[in-house]
Amino acid sequence: MINSRLGLMFKFMAPFYDQFIRFTGVDHSRLIPTWLAPVEDREVLDLGGGTGINAAALYRSGARVTIADASPAMLKKAAGKNMQVRLVQALAEDLPLPDSSFDIVLISDAWHHFTDQAGAAAEVARVLRPTGRLYIIDFDPRQKITKTIAFVEGLLAEPATFTSPDELVPMLEQVGITGTYRPLKRGQYIYKGTGTRGQVPCPSSGC
Numbered sequence: 001m002i003n004s005r006l007g008l009m010f011k012f013m014a015p016f017y018d019q020f021i022r023f024t025g026v027d028h029s030r031l032i033p034t035w036l037a038p039v040e041d042r043e044v045l046d047l048g049g050g051t052g053i054n055a056a057a058l059y060r061s062g063a064r065v066t067i068a069d070a071s072p073a074m075l076k077k078a079a080g081k082n083m084q085v086r087l088v089q090a091l092a093e094d095l096p097l098p099d100s101s102f103d104i105v106l107i108s109d110a111w112h113h114f115t116d117q118a119g120a121a122a123e124v125a126r127v128l129r130p131t132g133r134l135y136i137i138d139f140d141p142r143q144k145i146t147k148t149i150a151f152v153e154g155l156l157a158e159p160a161t162f163t164s165p166d167e168l169v170p171m172l173e174q175v176g177i178t179g180t181y182r183p184l185k186r187g188q189y190i191y192k193g194t195g196t197r198g199q200v201p202c203p204s205s206g207c
């Protein structure tokens with residue numbers, strides 16, 4: 001682990017993480033390629049991608065996938081899967097990846113674990129191509145289920161800062177990503193943003 005304070009929960013969960021996610025009903029991997037479409041031949045960064053549940057689905061749909069994750073145990077599980085994806089052990093706020101190298105960044109159920117969310121947002125904006133797309137799936141702190149998850153993760157000493165989607169939208173606008181969100185079941189939401197770097201500004205007469 002990059003920072004020994006982080007990630008003990010994932011070290012122990014890694015062997016049965018996939019079964020746990022399926023059991024709790026928050027495995028969206030079957031729908032992810034449709035939600036993120038088009039994905040074929042796109043460079044996709046699955047940030048906090050863990051065991052690669054979503055990466056596998058994206059790979060099967062023709063995307064070129066990189067998983068960046070802080071936990072070696074979760075990445076080891078991903079490495080054991082039948083898929084050709086690049087695995088990078090890294091913190092979201094310090095990605096060893098080149099500028100403007102991804103068409104799509106996906107952050108599924110990982111944003112609330114990032115201890116430096118402003119730093120992660122800046123890194124996402126840096127690695128995303130100028131008009132690339134960002135998707136964040138996470139739990140809405142205003143929902144009851146999220147309070148339970150926060151309590152359990154607190155007991156396990158796992159860092160968890162849940163951001164409401166209404167806070168997420170302006171946070172990402174600050175780094176040049178404009179987006180909206182819609183609710184999912186089980187207290188989750190999906191945010192979709194688009195990079196605005198490199199877009200021709202509107203003339204003063206309007207667009």
Ligand SMILES: C[S@@+](CC[C@H](N)C(=O)[O-])C[C@H]1O[C@@H](n2cnc3c(N)ncnc32)[C@H](O)[C@@H]1O
Nearest residue numbers: 048049050069070071074091092108110113114
């Ligand atoms: C709940 S898992 C989600 C895994 C996967 N995205 C999914 O949807 O199944 C959260 C992942 O975020 C990773 N993570 C937590 N903090 C991180 C950080 N600062 N940078 C990168 N990854 C981090 C953990 O190691 C873990 O694999």
